[in-house]
Amino acid sequence: DIVMTQSPDSLAVSLGERATFNCKSSQSLFDTSNNKNSLAWYQQKPGQPPKLLIYWATTRESGVPDRFSGSGSGTDFTLTISSLQAEDVAVYYCQQYSSTPPMYTFGQGTKLEIK
Amino acid sequence: QVHLVQSGAEVTTPGSSVKVSCKSSGGTFSSFPISWARQVPGQGPEWMGGIIPSLGKTTYAQKFQGRVTISADTSTATVYMEVTSLRSEDTAVYYCARPRGSMWSSFAYWGQGTLVTVSS
Numbered sequence: 360d361i362v363m364t365q366s367p368d369s370l371a372v373s374l375g376e377r378a379t380f381n382c383k384s385s386q387s388l389f390d391t392s393n394n395k396n397s398l399a400w401y402q403q404k405p406g407q408p409p410k411l412l413i414y415w416a417t418t419r420e421s422g423v424p425d426r427f428s429g430s431g432s433g434t435d436f437t438l439t440i441s442s443l444q445a446e447d448v449a450v451y452y453c454q455q456y457s458s459t460p461p462m463y464t465f466g467q468g469t470k471l472e473i474k
Numbered sequence: 475q476v477h478l479v480q481s482g483a484e485v486t487t488p489g490s491s492v493k494v495s496c497k498s499s500g501g502t503f504s505s506f507p508i509s510w511a512r513q514v515p516g517q518g519p520e521w522m523g524g525i526i527p528s529l530g531k532t533t534y535a536q537k538f539q540g541r542v543t544i545s546a547d548t549s550t551a552t553v554y555m556e557v558t559s560l561r562s563e564d565t566a567v568y569y570c571a572r573p574r575g576s577m578w579s580s581f582a583y584w585g586q587g588t589l590v591t592v593s594s
Contacts, residue, residue: 397579399580399581401581408569408571408584408586408587409581409584410584411580414579415580420582452518454519454580454581456578456580458577458578458579460533461507461524461533461578462521462535463509463578464521465511465518465519465520466518467517467518468517468518
């Protein structure tokens with residue numbers, strides 16, 4: 360099974376500053392059938408389900424502010440918030456997904472706080 | 475817009491079973507895979523398995539094979555997830571979720587979650 364490892368476990372950033380989250384997979388997530396990386400990022404606030412932010416490693420979900428961006432390929436991926444807003448306080452998860460056979464694995468999460 | 479609405483919280487005892495429902499509205503139901511994931515407080519979500527309702531085809535994570543059954547009723551656009559032989563470690567919030575398209579891909583839509591508490 361693919362293991363997803365996120366770092367750091369927690370992050371404290373000042374308002375307006377950049378926040379960077381890392382995610383490493385135990386196997387390459389690059390899908391040669393579509394030349395895309397099967398990696399998504401989610402934001403979860405207390406008492407709510409996860410919210411999809413980024414899919415295919417770099418594609419922003421509709422309605423997600425453009426301060427959120429995803430990068431990386433293969434086994435190493437990054438989520439960046441370019442200018443931290445107060446409403447961004449949450450836990451962030453990466454997820455790998457595959458269709459043949461269907462399989463999903465989440466990372467353990469990174470908790471974001473305001474410094 | 476797709477909405478997934480789950481059944482309410484459950485309190486159960488060790489050794490019993492629980493069945494949680496997820497009703498879909500908006501968009502097409504039958505052709506899109508719906509998954510179940512659970513989340514223990516303080517941990518990341520864990521995928522349990524899923525179903526393509528129109529085909530009745532199910533797939534399960536190895537960890538849950540044999541103890542979890544996912545089913546669908548296309549007439550009511552509802553998917554069910556039953557867990558048997560419950561133990562205290564199964565206490566978690568259970569979510570249904572589905573992608574935007576017909577492929578098994580990232581989860582654009584989520585139910586509100588159902589807290590299942592297993593306690594003697």
